[in-house]
Amino acid sequence: MERKKTSLYQLHQDCNAKFVEFAGYQMPIQYSEGIVEEHKFTRNHSGIFDVSHMGQLFIYGGEDLIKDLEKIFPLDLKNLKLNHSKYSFLMDKDAGIHDDLIITKINEGFLIILNAACKDNDFKILKELLREKYKMVLDENRSLIAIQGPKSSQVLNKVVDGVNDLNFMSGNWFSFENQKVYITRSGYTGEDGFEISIPNDFADKLTRELIYKGSKLIGLGARDTLRLEAGLCLYGHDLDKDKTPIEANLKWAISKERISKGDFIGSDIIIKQLNDGVSKIRVGIKPEGRIIAREKTKIFNQSYVYIGEITSGTFGPSVNGPVAMGYVENEFSKKDTKVFLEVRGKKHPASICSLPFYKKSYVKGVN
Amino acid sequence: MSEVKYSKEHEWIKLDGDVATIGITKHATEMLGDIVFAELPEKGSNVEKDGTAGVVESTKAASDVYTPVSGEVVDTNQAIVDDPSKINQDPENSAWFFKLKIKDPAEMDTLMNKDDYDKFAKETSA
Numbered sequence: 001m002e003r004k005k006t007s008l009y010q011l012h013q014d015c016n017a018k019f020v021e022f023a024g025y026q027m028p029i030q031y032s033e034g035i036v037e038e039h040k041f042t043r044n045h046s047g048i049f050d051v052s053h054m055g056q057l058f059i060y061g062g063e064d065l066i067k068d069l070e071k072i073f074p075l076d077l078k079n080l081k082l083n084h085s086k087y088s089f090l091m092d093k094d095a096g097i098h099d100d101l102i103i104t105k106i107n108e109g110f111l112i113i114l115n116a117a118c119k120d121n122d123f124k125i126l127k128e129l130l131r132e133k134y135k136m137v138l139d140e141n142r143s144l145i146a147i148q149g150p151k152s153s154q155v156l157n158k159v160v161d162g163v164n165d166l167n168f169m170s171g172n173w174f175s176f177e178n179q180k181v182y183i184t185r186s187g188y189t190g191e192d193g194f195e196i197s198i199p200n201d202f203a204d205k206l207t208r209e210l211i212y213k214g215s216k217l218i219g220l221g222a223r224d225t226l227r228l229e230a231g232l233c234l235y236g237h238d239l240d241k242d243k244t245p246i247e248a249n250l251k252w253a254i255s256k257e258r259i260s261k262g263d264f265i266g267s268d269i270i271i272k273q274l275n276d277g278v279s280k281i282r283v284g285i286k287p288e289g290r291i292i293a294r295e296k297t298k299i300f301n302q303s304y305v306y307i308g309e310i311t312s313g314t315f316g317p318s319v320n321g322p323v324a325m326g327y328v329e330n331e332f333s334k335k336d337t338k339v340f341l342e343v344r345g346k347k348h349p350a351s352i353c354s355l356p357f358y359k360k361s362y363v364k365g366v367n
Numbered sequence: 368m369s370e371v372k373y374s375k376e377h378e379w380i381k382l383d384g385d386v387a388t389i390g391i392t393k394h395a396t397e398m399l400g401d402i403v404f405a406e407l408p409e410k411g412s413n414v415e416k417d418g419t420a421g422v423v424e425s426t427k428a429a430s431d432v433y434t435p436v437s438g439e440v441v442d443t444n445q446a447i448v449d450d451p452s453k454i455n456q457d458p459e460n461s462a463w464f465f466k467l468k469i470k471d472p473a474e475m476d477t478l479m480n481k482d483d484y485d486k487f488a489k490e491t492s493a
Binding site: 008029034035036037039221223224232290291292294315317322344 | 426427452
């Protein structure tokens with residue numbers, strides 16, 4: 001099957017991108033400066049990420065839609081203010097995670113940003129659950145560009161006036177070249193930043209202007225090291241259908257009010273796990289020394305008994321050392337618990353740690 | 368000192384008497400990207416031609432380092448373990464990996480010279 005290309009493909013080539021296949025798309029893994037420099041540039045200045053492969057699902061509707069979506073997502077959507085966003089998940093009846101997502105209330109209904117590898121399946125599931133009552137558009141005509149890092153509001157504001165006024169996890173419609181662009185103050189790097197939904201034909205121009213104002217394109221390689229340092233989950237690795245949001249240590253994303261009613265898909269299991277606890281839970285793991293423990297690395301307790309597995313692990317350029325997260329049996333999940341990681345046949349010491357590995361205070365509006 | 372030879376696994380080797388210095392090529396570092404971890408064989412251990420004799424890791428993946436000839440490890444370069452980014456900066460000189468007291472000088476004849484290696488690297492990365 002031929003790989004799909006985003007609207008920025010030519011620009012990626014112009015910037016000497018190395019490409020990889022990702023979820024059926026030809027995507028830049030890095031540019032000439034390399035993953036470590038791109039990572040640091042994002043932390044210190046601002047990096048531009050082409051995330052156009054992600055799904056932009058518009059669902060149009062009013063009060064009925066809110067009620068129907070509350071049967072699906074564990075969110076208090078009727079009290080979600082216009083242009084405000086929430087992190088959530090699409091679950092099955094056993095609370096296994098089909099996808100993690102950001103849902104934003106817009107004037108006409110909701111905009112849901114979905115993972116690239118999951119978007120077609122999510123669309124099918126949602127269409128079935130909503131019994132085709134609402135107009136749903138998985139919009140292939142719009143690109144999604146993220147700009148992340150401490151200088152991103154300064155840079156973006158020069159190109160799209162007014163974005164400075166957005167609070168964290170909220171958005172609005174802005175204008176670029178007389179086109180309607182929807183911008184949210186959000187991202188997935190642990191930095192202040194924005195995600196810009198823009199018609200395909202204007203994505204290249206917007207991105208080139210951001211570069212002209214001092215920002216740089218950043219590949220998927222650095223996106224991965226940035227999100228891992230920030231303790232954020234990657235679907236298909238840290239989250240999947242065999243893990244629930246409670247096991248993933250994401251209960252903060254579930255509305256307390258909705259739990260008390262318990263009338264959403266997967267709520268039985270969620271409530272049970274909240275009451276009885278879970279047998280495995282996601283934790284941060286810091287290897288001692290420089291050894292890198294990658295996905296599928298086995299985790300052992302002090303008596304060399306298997307207690308779990310790494311789901312993401314790499315070298316964190318800002319931490320200047322290895323970082324990982326994974327699932328361990330609940331009794332070993334306390335901070336500072338000593339564990340062993342089996343890398344290339346040898347057991348290496350590591351400790352359970354709190355997430356994120358790297359923290360910066362967000363701008364206004366953070367709770 | 369003899370000419371530098373190269374292996375298909377992208378190691379370089381320089382023989383001085385019966386001691387060979389081994390590292391990975393500039394081409395290898397370009398393929399790997401930023402190297403953030405290096406593991407070397409133990410001093411005093413014996414390594415066999417084409418066997419693994421270390422590991423390098425980029426942010427994305429781990430790759431084995433092979434030895435192009437057999438011998439006893441007589442020295443290792445701790446500087447690249449402490450700061451693996453040195454491997455990207457100067458792979459074919461100061462960022463050598465290990466030194467071997469070689470077992471069989473004839474093994475050197477199985478390796479490529481610079482021209483052949485450059486051609487090989489170009490063909491395999493195309």
